[in-house]
Amino acid sequence: MTTRTHAPTDALDEAADRAFRLSVPALLGCTALLLLAILASATQGAAGLPVEGVVRALVGALPGVELTQTLSTAQEAVLWQIRLPRTILAALVGASLAMAGAGYQGVFRNPLADPYLLGVSAGAGLGAVLALGFGLDLAWGPIAALPMAAFVGAVLAVAGSVLVARGSFRDPATLLLAGVAMAALFSATQTYALTRLDETRAREVLSWLFGRLATHGWGPVTLLLPYVLLAGAVLWLHARHLDVLRLGDDEARSLGLSPARSRLVVVAAATLITAAAVSVSGLIAFVGLVTPHLVRLLVGHSYRLIVPLSAILGGAFLATVDIGARTLVAPAELPVGVITAFVGAPFFCVVLWRRKADS
Amino acid sequence: MSTQRLHPAHALRTRDVRVSFAGTEVVAGVDLDLRAGEWLGLIGPNGSGKSTFLRSLVRLVPRTGTVERGDGTPPGPTDLSLMPQSPELPPGMPVVEYVLLGRTAHLGWLSMESRTDRRIATDVLRRLGLASFAGRPVRSLSGGEAQRVVIARALVQQSPVLLLDEPTSALDVGHQVEVLELVDELRREDGLTVVAAMHDLGMAARYADRLLLLERGAPVALGTPDDVLEDSLLSRVYHHPVRVHRLDGHLVVLPQARAPHTPVSAPIPLPDRANPPPHARSGHRDLGDGSQKPTSRRRGPAGPHEEVS
Numbered sequence: 001m002t003t004r005t006h007a008p009t010d011a012l013d014e015a016a017d018r019a020f021r022l023s024v025p026a027l028l029g030c031t032a033l034l035l036l037a038i039l040a041s042a043t044q045g046a047a048g049l050p051v052e053g054v055v056r057a058l059v060g061a062l063p064g065v066e067l068t069q070t071l072s073t074a075q076e077a078v079l080w081q082i083r084l085p086r087t088i089l090a091a092l093v094g095a096s097l098a099m100a101g102a103g104y105q106g107v108f109r110n111p112l113a114d115p116y117l118l119g120v121s122a123g124a125g126l127g128a129v130l131a132l133g134f135g136l137d138l139a140w141g142p143i144a145a146l147p148m149a150a151f152v153g154a155v156l157a158v159a160g161s162v163l164v165a166r167g168s169f170r171d172p173a174t175l176l177l178a179g180v181a182m183a184a185l186f187s188a189t190q191t192y193a194l195t196r197l198d199e200t201r202a203r204e205v206l207s208w209l210f211g212r213l214a215t216h217g218w219g220p221v222t223l224l225l226p227y228v229l230l231a232g233a234v235l236w237l238h239a240r241h242l243d244v245l246r247l248g249d250d251e252a253r254s255l256g257l258s259p260a261r262s263r264l265v266v267v268a269a270a271t272l273i274t275a276a277a278v279s280v281s282g283l284i285a286f287v288g289l290v291t292p293h294l295v296r297l298l299v300g301h302s303y304r305l306i307v308p309l310s311a312i313l314g315g316a317f318l319a320t321v322d323i324g325a326r327t328l329v330a331p332a333e334l335p336v337g338v339i340t341a342f343v344g345a346p347f348f349c350v351v352l353w354r355r356k357a358d359s
Numbered sequence: 360m361s362t363q364r365l366h367p368a369h370a371l372r373t374r375d376v377r378v379s380f381a382g383t384e385v386v387a388g389v390d391l392d393l394r395a396g397e398w399l400g401l402i403g404p405n406g407s408g409k410s411t412f413l414r415s416l417v418r419l420v421p422r423t424g425t426v427e428r429g430d431g432t433p434p435g436p437t438d439l440s441l442m443p444q445s446p447e448l449p450p451g452m453p454v455v456e457y458v459l460l461g462r463t464a465h466l467g468w469l470s471m472e473s474r475t476d477r478r479i480a481t482d483v484l485r486r487l488g489l490a491s492f493a494g495r496p497v498r499s500l501s502g503g504e505a506q507r508v509v510i511a512r513a514l515v516q517q518s519p520v521l522l523l524d525e526p527t528s529a530l531d532v533g534h535q536v537e538v539l540e541l542v543d544e545l546r547r548e549d550g551l552t553v554v555a556a557m558h559d560l561g562m563a564a565r566y567a568d569r570l571l572l573l574e575r576g577a578p579v580a581l582g583t584p585d586d587v588l589e590d591s592l593l594s595r596v597y598h599h600p601v602r603v604h605r606l607d608g609h610l611v612v613l614p615q616a617r618a619p620h621t622p623v624s625a626p627i628p629l630p631d632r633a634n635p636p637p638h639a640r641s642g643h644r645d646l647g648d649g650s651q652k653p654t655s656r657r658r659g660p661a662g663p664h665e666e667v668s
Contacts, residue, residue, distance in 0.1 A: 012455075012484060015493040016477040019456045240470040243456075244463055246449040254417045254443075255516070256436030256464030301451035 020243070020304045030312040034091065037319040041087040042079060044323045046330055049075055049083070085218045089280065090322040090336070091315035092224045093213065094287050095232070096277035098314025101288030102295075102306045103235050103270035106242030107263045108172045115274040115288035118179035118267070119157035122186035124278040125209055127153025129190050132205050133197040146208070147223065147279035154275035157186050162267070169260040169267070170249065211284035211337025213322060220280040228311075231273035235307050238266050242303035284337040286344030287314050293351060370395040370520050370552040371416075371434065375424040378408070378415045378576075385411045386422070387576035393520070393552055395429070398543070400567030401556040402587075404597050408576035409556035410444060413522045416554075417441045436464035440516040444524040446509045448497040454508050455493040458484060461515035476515075483514045487541065503534035510541065521546075523555040527562070535559070539566050564588055564610040572596060584610055 042058075043049045053071040057079055060067035071079065100115035108117070116122075131149035164178040165171075194202055241262035244252045249259040274288070291314040292306050299305045318336070321343060325336040371393040378386040386408045393399060401409040415422035417439050428434050440461070448457075462476040484490055487507050492500070497508060506526065513521055523542065527535035543566055546553050557563040563570060564584035572580040572587050574596045580587045588610050593601045600615040 012481050012490045012493050013477075015453070015455045016459070016481045019453070019459055019477070020472065237470060240463075240466075244460055246447075246452065247460065248447040250414075250419050251443060251447060252463075253419060254436065254439075254441045255460065296451075300453075301449065302456060 020240070020302050022305055022308065023299070026299055026305075026309065027312075030309055030316070034312050034316040034319070037316040038087050038091060041090065041319045041323050042083045045078075045083060045326050047075075047078055049079060054079060081217060085216075085221055086213055086322070086326075087319055089221050089224070090213055090319045092221065092228050093277045093281045093284065094291075094314040094316070094318025095311040096224065096228055096273045096314075097284060097288035098291035098310040098317075099232055099235050099307055100270035100274040100277075101314075102292040102303065102310045103238075103242070103266045104288075105292055106239075106245060106303050106306075107266050107270075108176060109245060110172075110176075111293065112289075114286075115270060116183075116283070117176065118161045118271065119182040119186055120154040120271060120274045120278060121283050122183040122190065123153040123155070123157025123160075124150040124275065125153070125283065126157075126186045126190040126193070127151070128208050128282075129193045129197075129205050132208065133193060133201045147220075151275045151279040153186070154278055155271065157182050158267070158271045158275075160185075167264075169263040172263065175267075207335055208282045210335035211282040211340070212333070212335050213281050213325070224276050224280055227273050227276035231269040231276075232307075232311060234269040235266065235273075236304075238262060238269070239303040239307045242266065246301075282335070282337065284318070285341045286348070287318055287340055290344045290348050290351075291317060293348070297351070370397075370429060371426065371439075372429070373416070373424065373426050376412065376415060376422055376426060377424055378411050378420050378422045380420075385576050386415060388424070389571075389573075389578055391571065391578075391581075393554065395519070395552055396546065396550050397568045398546060398553040398555065398566055400563035400570045400584075401554060401573065402558075402560060402563050402570055403573035406575075407573040407596075409573055410524050411576075412573070413441060413524050413554065413556055416522060434520070436518070437516065438518050439520045439522055440513040440518045441522040442509055442513045442524060442526060444528065446505075448500075448505060450496070450498055452497050453494050454489065454497055454500070455480065455484065457497045457508060458511045458515055461512035464516065479517070480511075480515050483511045487511050487514075502529050503531075503537065506530060506534070506538050507541065510538070510545075514545065519550070520552045520554065523553065525556055525558060528558060535562065542566075560588060560593070560612040561610060564612075588612060 039051065039054065039058075043051050043054050049071070053069070053075065056067050056069055057071055057076065059065055060069060069076075097115050101113070104113040104115060104117055105111055107113070127149035128146055130153075131146045158179075161175065161179040161182040164182065165175040168174045194205060197205065241257060244255060244257050245259055245262065247255070252259050252262075277284075291310045295306050295309045295313060299309060318340070321339045322336050324339050325334045328334055328339075371391070373389055373391045373393075376386055376389045376391075377384060389412055391399075401412065403409055411420060414420050416426055416434075417436070419441075426434060428438055458480045459472055459476065462472060462479065465476065466472065481490075481493075484493060487510065489504075489507060489511060492504065492508070497505065500508060506529075510526075521542070526542070527538055530538060539562060542553060542555075545551055555563075555567070557567075567584060569582060570580070570584050570587040571578055572592070579596060580592060588603045590601065590603055593603070593612065597614075599617075602613050602615060604611045604613060
């Protein structure tokens with residue numbers, strides 16, 4: 001064969017070793033960003049906390065580390081009971097939405113997909129309206145009525161979409177259209193229900209719809225954490241399936257993958273994680289759409305890199321943005337969803353503009 | 360790389376393979392005993408079911424009938440690799456990752472490529488002369504390069520039977536021969552069995568040991584190129600008169616023109632860019648017979664000519 005050429009062996013082997021692998025600098029960089037965001041969020045607020053004291057408290061809390069603490073008892077209480085739960089919750093919600101967004105984008109082979117595509121938002125919204133406004137009590141053990149109702153609504157809406165599409169995970173376009181129809185139906189019901197509410201309750205529902213992070217202790221964090229770990233692991237293990245799906249269903253199948261089954265698993269995991277996040281935080285826009293795009297700009301198109309890095313960067317993004325939500329109009333609070341949209345939308349526009357200019 | 364398995368005498372056996380789309384039978388009962396190490400060429404006009412037959416073997420389309428390996432068990436993705444007619448080349452995916460995706464059926468439940476998987480990929484890339492392409496996005500490759508990369512992905516599947524769907528339809532003659540000779544070399548060195556749907560009958564005759572001629576999904580001839588490429592049979596199946604010639608030891612299939620082609624009698628001068636004729640700038644052209652045609656591709660004065668459709 002005349003075309004045979006021998007390039008330097010090392011370069012090819014290195015390229016093969018790097019393929020689909022997270023590079024250490026990218027991982028460290030993103031983790032550092034997340035830690036910085038958590039630190040910033042933990043120190044900023046109505047009562048500012050000294051950075052050094054917070055670092056000492058956080059590092060000292062690690063098992064086996066002894067440090068002299070410099071925070072006052074009151075400051076300690078603010079840090080552990082108010083600031084940190086909220087910061088961690090923000091990071092977890094951001095991570096959930098970003099991972100789910102990456103999952104949906106992979107399933108639908110469409111970069112415009114976001115976690116609310118199959119009706120999660122409308123379903124959760126309807127659940128919230130029913131719980132807040134009409135006293136529908138789905139409380140279950142320690143879980144309050146509202147998150148439970150929102151979670152159930154979200155899962156029901158997606159299940160409805162899947163049912164309408166007759167479980168056609170072979171044909172994502174049908175599933176997508178079913179999602180649109182189901183979202184419209186749930187939204188209409190929700191809007192109708194809103195008009196039957198009195199003003200105070202309606203206002204409360206609306207502020208929930210725009211996304212707000214709960215501020216009472218560690219409850220929501222412990223609620224969300226299992227989902228993040230479990231669904232996150234499932235998504236990460238299926239990231240390679242999403243890479244294969246980029247070749248199209250036929251080629252994926254001839255390579256030995258079952259596209260329908262992979263889609264089902266990823267949609268289920270992404271839906272659960274989104275529903276869990278929405279149930280404790282309301283509808284926070286744009287994190288799930290923008291974060292995977294940002295990661296693609298950094299490390300390329302493989303979902304094995306996009307899923308974990310989206311989780312880290314999504315967490316960092318929401319923790320940072322939440323500082324603004326708490327401080328911009330203090331002592332009042334802005335719905336964090338408003339800020340994510342305010343920051344995310346222009347950023348997304350710039351990304352799209354530049355991408356168009358590149359091509 | 361070697362496929363490291365002993366091939367039974369029959370690499371693949373099909374019995375009464377049928378495929379129907381909306382009540383129309385597209386593949387109408389194909390019985391085939393594929394010998395290990397042979398190259399079988401699938402020929403037939405457009406719509407004769409060549410692609411569909413190949414796709415049915417890897418269950419991309421629902422089929423009836425049996426397909427089994429030499430030992431009587433059904434084949435899986437590690438037994439058959441299909442090289443699609445127009446492979447999807449995802450944006451931003453480097454060659455080495457694209458080729459590694461060929462290992463999908465070999466991975467464990469964690470779906471992680473092992474050191475062995477990576478070594479198999481680098482071996483194949485080196486062997487196909489693609490080592491220096493490893494980091495290039497697949498979208499940035501030329502047609503011939505991309506085709507070699509797709510072959511590389513099929514090879515890392517390490518299946519003994521390679522199904523090629525029109526492997527050279529998008530390539531110029533030089534690259535056609537390059538790709539086909541590469542496949543032939545791999546067949547001889549690794550003992551691969553090749554089933555290739557091909558449009559170019561001359562190329563099919565040159566590389567295939569046997570040809571299977573399909574007509575509306577049904578096999579009408581199976582045998583050596585000399586047996587199958589026969590004037591009257593091809594003329595009937597292709598609905599067009601053809602003549603088979605032997606030239607330098609190769610079979611050449613020449614379609615006869617239905618109507619004799621009459622070239623324009625007067626030589627056509629190239630346009631003179633320095634001194635364009637006065638009418639060249641207008642969108643219309645005077646054809647000399649007084650009629651105005653808005654678009655004519657002919658340059659220069661039109662001589663007397665017959666309309667050749």
